[in-house]
Amino acid sequence: MLSDAEWQAIFISLRVAVTAVGGILIPGVALAWLMARHEFRGKALLDGILHLPLVLPPVVVGYLLLISLGRQGWLGQWLDSWFGVTLPFTWQGAAVAAGVMAFPLLVRAVRLSLEAVDVNLEAAASTLGANRWRVFFTITLPLALPGLLTGTVLAFARALSEFGATITFAANIPGETRTLPLALYTLIQTPGAEAAAARLCVISIIIAMLSLIASEWLARLARRRLSERDSQR
Amino acid sequence: MHDATSIPSLPPHSASGPVLHLDVERRQGDFQLQAQLALPASGVTALFGASGSGKTSLLRLIAGLDRPDQGTIRLGEEVLTDTRRGILVPPHRRRLGVVFQEARLFPHYRVRGNLTYGMRAAMRSRFEAIVELLGIAHLLHRFPTTLSGGEARRVAIGRALLTAPRLLLMDEPLTGLDGARKQELLRYIDRLAREIDTPIVYVSHDPHELTAIADHLVLLEHGRIIAEDRLDALLNRFDLTEHLGGFDAASVIVVSVIDHEPAYALTHLALDDGQTLSVPALHAERGERLRLRIPVRDVALALSEPDGISYRNRLHAIIERIGPRDDTRTSIELSLNISGQALRTRLTRKAFDEMGLEVDMPIVALIRSVAFEAR
Numbered sequence: 001m002l003s004d005a006e007w008q009a010i011f012i013s014l015r016v017a018v019t020a021v022g023g024i025l026i027p028g029v030a031l032a033w034l035m036a037r038h039e040f041r042g043k044a045l046l047d048g049i050l051h052l053p054l055v056l057p058p059v060v061v062g063y064l065l066l067i068s069l070g071r072q073g074w075l076g077q078w079l080d081s082w083f084g085v086t087l088p089f090t091w092q093g094a095a096v097a098a099g100v101m102a103f104p105l106l107v108r109a110v111r112l113s114l115e116a117v118d119v120n121l122e123a124a125a126s127t128l129g130a131n132r133w134r135v136f137f138t139i140t141l142p143l144a145l146p147g148l149l150t151g152t153v154l155a156f157a158r159a160l161s162e163f164g165a166t167i168t169f170a171a172n173i174p175g176e177t178r179t180l181p182l183a184l185y186t187l188i189q190t191p192g193a194e195a196a197a198a199r200l201c202v203i204s205i206i207i208a209m210l211s212l213i214a215s216e217w218l219a220r221l222a223r224r225r226l227s228e229r230d231s232q233r
Numbered sequence: 234m235h236d237a238t239s240i241p242s243l244p245p246h247s248a249s250g251p252v253l254h255l256d257v258e259r260r261q262g263d264f265q266l267q268a269q270l271a272l273p274a275s276g277v278t279a280l281f282g283a284s285g286s287g288k289t290s291l292l293r294l295i296a297g298l299d300r301p302d303q304g305t306i307r308l309g310e311e312v313l314t315d316t317r318r319g320i321l322v323p324p325h326r327r328r329l330g331v332v333f334q335e336a337r338l339f340p341h342y343r344v345r346g347n348l349t350y351g352m353r354a355a356m357r358s359r360f361e362a363i364v365e366l367l368g369i370a371h372l373l374h375r376f377p378t379t380l381s382g383g384e385a386r387r388v389a390i391g392r393a394l395l396t397a398p399r400l401l402l403m404d405e406p407l408t409g410l411d412g413a414r415k416q417e418l419l420r421y422i423d424r425l426a427r428e429i430d431t432p433i434v435y436v437s438h439d440p441h442e443l444t445a446i447a448d449h450l451v452l453l454e455h456g457r458i459i460a461e462d463r464l465d466a467l468l469n470r471f472d473l474t475e476h477l478g479g480f481d482a483a484s485v486i487v488v489s490v491i492d493h494e495p496a497y498a499l500t501h502l503a504l505d506d507g508q509t510l511s512v513p514a515l516h517a518e519r520g521e522r523l524r525l526r527i528p529v530r531d532v533a534l535a536l537s538e539p540d541g542i543s544y545r546n547r548l549h550a551i552i553e554r555i556g557p558r559d560d561t562r563t564s565i566e567l568s569l570n571i572s573g574q575a576l577r578t579r580l581t582r583k584a585f586d587e588m589g590l591e592v593d594m595p596i597v598a599l600i601r602s603v604a605f606e607a608r
Contacts, residue, residue: 128351
């Protein structure tokens with residue numbers, strides 16, 4: 001039904017998006033918690049920097065990644081010499097680009113849901129002998145779970161659709177960094193590939209719909225676990 | 234007389250030394266809290282004052298939820314807070330139970346999960362007993378949002394108790410409950426205070442709760458402690474009348490139940506010297522010690538036992554102290570000694586002068602038994 005190239009694009013897209021979201025999940029939640037629960041110097045500045053990927057043209061983000069994480073970049077040099085890791089023009093590089101672009105969306109959603117958790121419940125838990133970690137994992141996180149799921153899906157969708165930063169930083173290499181959007185772009189550039197482009201378009205829509213449905217289902221499940229169950233009376 | 238709460242007598246003065254020492258200062262906007270205290274190691278200590286007097290702030294400082302600007306808090310020998318030495322033991326390591334005004338149950342845990350959240354291993358064997366004592370056994374599988382206000386408070390109390398706290402802090406736990414629920418929860422808290430040996434610090438602004446439950450009283454006003462002593466001692470101070478109910482001020486006397494007279498729906502009570510009182514039927518065992526709250530305005534005086542009068546409760550007493558009686562006052566406060574206990578009354582200055590009352594005079598105190606609210 002689908003051609004090899006199409007399967008490949010789907011596979012790369014999912015691999016990049018899952019890796020990107022998996023990579024930013026823990027730092028994203030940690031940063032969101034820090035922003036939601038603490039006041040510190042430079043918070044506004046950090047908040048601004050955090051939101052940069054949302055407001056900058058993606059190509060600019062890709063370019064910044066290239067000069068910092070590229071072979072000659074200050075961070076890239078270090079990664080190369082210490083770990084032998086090269087990011088540009090690899091699928092891992094595409095994941096980094098997607099992760100950076102998705103990060104602010106994740107942090108925003110998680111922060112909002114953390115802020116909605118009653119700090120009085122956290123205080124009550126601490127008087128019951130729970131340390132910070134226990135309070136976080138038994139009270140804060142479960143109560144913020146619906147927001148965390150929403151944030152994760154948003155981030156996942158953003159990572160799937162990432163184009164500008166990816167093509168700049170990781171290029172458009174078939175079988176390596178050619179994700180669905182890049183494959184679609186390539187087909188649009190190719191004369192006579194209109195039908196193939198339309199197919200990819202439909203595939204993209206299906207994947208997006210599936211992830212939306214999955215997130216809605218998970219969020220509903222989480223909310224039901226949290227909310228009152230009058231039938232339990 | 235008003236309510237007789239089925240509550241034990243005031244315990245004898247605690248033999249062990251004071252358990253909680255604090256000397257703290259904290260500024261919150263315009264509000265300045267300044268307190269030096271040594272709370273007793275047993276019984277119920279009430280922090281009492283109008284809203285905004287700093288009682289809850291004080292409780293939060295003790296719990297470690299807030300940091301004083303300066304000062305120290307010690308529990309026995311253990312330093313919990315010392316700003317000079319930079320010590321601030323976090324709440325989770327203080328081992329103090331806190332019952333907040335709103336129950337603050339965790340909505341994603343069932344009642345059982347809430348109760349066991351901070352339960353100490355040593356308390357596991359007492360789980361059933363505490364659940365039974367608080368009457369929440371039938372709620373264990375429910376989620377907090379399905380509980381009534383009173384039920385939720387009881388669960389919150391149980392949850393705090395199961396952490397085996399060294400001190401139980403309660404912040405107006407009866408707030409928002411209606412009269413009957415209030416009485417009910419008050420009884421639970423009281424039973425608890427008797428059956429566990431954890432000292433309780435009880436924040437309240439209601440004189441009724443106070444007389445029903447407190448052994449020791451700390452009176453707060455505008456962030457300062459204006460008086461601190463045993464409850465009966467403070468209730469007997471004329472200068473604190475305005476703080477302790479004003480027109481509704483009351484004394485507390487301790488009596489024991491002799492028997493019940495169902496035909497008239499009465500319960501007969503006795504003072505230590507054998508004098509008796511009748512009150513509307515109470516649910517109490519014979520021999521049980523009770524506190525009676527007697528509003529000062531429900532006590533009248535007679536020079537001798539009067540005839541043809543409906544007041545059934547007549548107690549022989551001695552006038553012990555007479556309050557200020559300058560020429561601008563309408564009424565005068567008196568404190569009587571009845572069988573070694575203090576009973577206060579208020580009468581008009583005119584009646585006082587015409588009766589020629591003096592300190593050490595024997596007198597008959599008439600207490601309106603009809604003023605009792607039958608349960």
